[in-house]
Amino acid sequence: MDKHYDAKAAEAKWYPIWENNGCFHDEPGKGEPYSVVIPPPNVTGILHMGHALNQTIQDILVRWRRMQGRNTLWLPGTDHAGIATQNVVEKALKKEGKRRQDLGREAFVERVWEWKKQYGGTIVHQQRMLGNSTDWQRERFTFDEGCSKAVAKVFTRLYDEGLVYKGNYIVNWCPRCGTALANDEVEHEAHHGNLWYVRYPVVGSEKGAAGEPYKDYIMVATTRPETLPGDTAVAVNPKDERYAHLVGKKVILPLTGREIPVISDDYVEREFGTGIVKITPAHDPNDFLVGKRHGLEEINIMTDDGHMNELAGAKYAGMDRFECRKALVADLESGGYLDHIEDYDNQVGHCYRCHEVVESRLSKQWFVRMKPLAEPAIAAVKSGEVRFVPDRWSKIYFNWMENIQDWCISRQLWWGHRIPAYYFGDGKLVVAETPELALEKAKAIDPNVTAADLEQDPDVLDTWFSSWLWPFSTLGWPEKTKDLDYYYPTTDLVTAQDIIFFWVARMMMAGIHFMGRPPFRNIVIHGIVRDAQGRKMSKSLGNSLDPLELIDAYSADALRFSIALITSLDCDSKVSKEKFEIGRNFCTKIWNAARFMEMMGGGEAGGGAPDGLAAFGRDLTSDEKHILWATDIACRKVNDILESYRIQDGALAVYDFFWTQICDWYVEYAKDAPDKKRAFAILRDVFWKALRLLHPYMPFITEEVAHQLGYLKDGETIMRAKFPTGYSDEEKAAWGLSQETYDFVNAKREAITALRALRAEYKVAPSAFVKATIATDDPKAKAEAESLKRAMRAEAVEFVAAGSDLAMPSKITSFGTVYLSLEGLVDKAAEAKRIAAELAKIGGFIKASEAKLANENFVAHAPEAVVAEARRKLAENREKVAQLEKLSKLFA
């Protein structure tokens, strides 16, 4: 083995071998399936830390399950990302001085496909760098043929079921992009604005003096005076006595002369402004709802591109909306309708793409009725059929699902699944999966219709409309495929909290509605990646870490392991570059340990077969029994931990096992073991188990080391090696393993550590051979004299009866009291001070313990073991005090 691990070479070598040999691919059929669909990244995307976190978690779970022998599918793919992709291509066109309109729809869409062909593979390539064991043979794209078929089928079915409808609705509208925006596509920002107080005269009021055209008026406060011509009512709170007498009366809409009613609605806050709100149903979402409740007229006074239309009044028609605001305010003022203006800060929505101020606008859009879909999806989680991990996310899910709103699914874009609705004749409409089927349906209505008469709806569907079918559209639905039959429902879905609503909840609904079963059993929600200050990573802040740079600097294994180590399902993860050194250092440790094994002939000692240690019989030393027991514990623990998705705990467990148990203790033991050959045969077996435990976390280095050390032959892979489950009861019995022996060695280590500490405290040179004395009556302990001598670097280890009272520096351990014999080496004053401090600390504890044990209730209620332990600790500390007091006299 080379002195240094060449991660780049190993990663470049193994990934293609895995991929080309079908290591990521299983066929449906045999065994228990384990399937996961990847949250498809945007095809325009580049790999960021969020992906790295999300996919590392999935790959750990998938590799672990695969090694357990499960029939595994991790399905990769990308999302066509409607608006994002269209924007990228439009930007490219802009450089050529063209707009998409110059190309026309068909040519533009063709152009986007070309872009996809050329650049769409970027993120897919980058995912390979992470080591993802996704089944590339089954890679899908939300806009590929199969997914598109599924989309058309779903839309048609929902339409036929009356769950898709076209309706007038208030939507967020970007005047620049010319498209409706989903709520999540609108970014709210604080804005310094004004509140204009406008007088609406009550009908029948007398004319007043100059500057006050009417004596009797009500005052309305508004932030958007330009919408005034669209007002169709003013509203007050039903409980507001101030205005109760006005309800049912009419007021005159300034500048228009139109009479509008005064209505009462709970939506109005009494305390805000004047307590009277103008209602503009066509230009405000809340007003729209109020209008629906009261049957108000909806007057749309704006054009698609943010200008006023004729309904705003001849004077304002054609004006930009903000220009109109100024003009209209001026007119209000000159007409005597403007009472006063206040400064007012509010939140204004902006388009998440182009940052234009979003307009609330009435338009014809397609909607999915969500309530009927949501109900079974709620029930599936309530019944426990589908489980959130951690469970608390189910509350958030319920909260949203129980208040679900209809879903606006149409987008005024060109790139996306075109809505399979066809118009003909005079506003007639058919919905069908294909143009041919549409024609059939149309002919049923009007036999004279030809294909040329059908005009398809120009809008496309929201990107999520294909994503919500992902768990089954990717498996072949609506065809009845083997994959679908075998791998659906998928087992785990792993994603971040931010798309629980947009994606997870919708997949639940679609899965149940179209497949009859929820699309997954467990929904694993992890946190998001933040920077060291806890801020979200974003391009604009410049605080992003690039996973590819980290892979370049530290290796993919290092990245993966470090991510796993900082991953908590319960909260967000803060990362900084330094954190990845942990993984890098761990790789180095693994490599060096492997190198050491090779150097010591560990590779041969077991005769090549990992189970060669069976030959060494039952006379194992306590240290050998200890490592075997520790290995058994580690295997069980890692399996248990991963079973409950505690990725971080698993990383810690395997890290500690490898570093502390194997490297720090057992390897040091093996260097100088009484039977080195046997010690290394055991190490060889333990090491092989450790490599496999590590493999889900660090796939590349474990594969490389497994081959270098001869655990695997050419053509074999650790990916398909059996994930360790620990030793059998027979093996444990044959080797004489037991919890007692394990505890015994832990106690022995305490004694070794105690002596090291004494050496350090008394400044004994590390190279010096010292004399150690241990007070114990345990014959088993006395039998360890030789191994203690080596580990303690002592020229002699002697034993005296437990409770012996030697006037030497000592430490009490569960192995016995360890004394260090030394003459004249000590700084007496410093030692006296140290002893005094320790005495004070122990004294406090003894007092507390005594009080506790004197408490009858404690003795009566606490578990026996707890009481016994308290007694033992008390006795131990009393003994410690006695020792220290003796010493303090010595140093006085």
Next chain:
RNA sequence: GGACGAUUAGCUCAGUUGGUUAGAGCAGGACCUUUACACGGUCAAGGUCGGGGGUUCGAGUCCCUCAUCGUCCACCA
């Protein structure tokens, strides 16, 4: 405004049904180049578990309250 979290060592975080003197990594300290590894080893130090109440024999853990921070949702004309 609503919902849900978080607050434990200088930093990042564990702490599974309440029960030993609350753990790890990093940073910092001391010592060590002992022939796998200084991206290392050994040892030591560092916390009245955000504040205040309560339940209990016993609270980091359960309840209430306050404070601070965060996330998502809805956003007030």
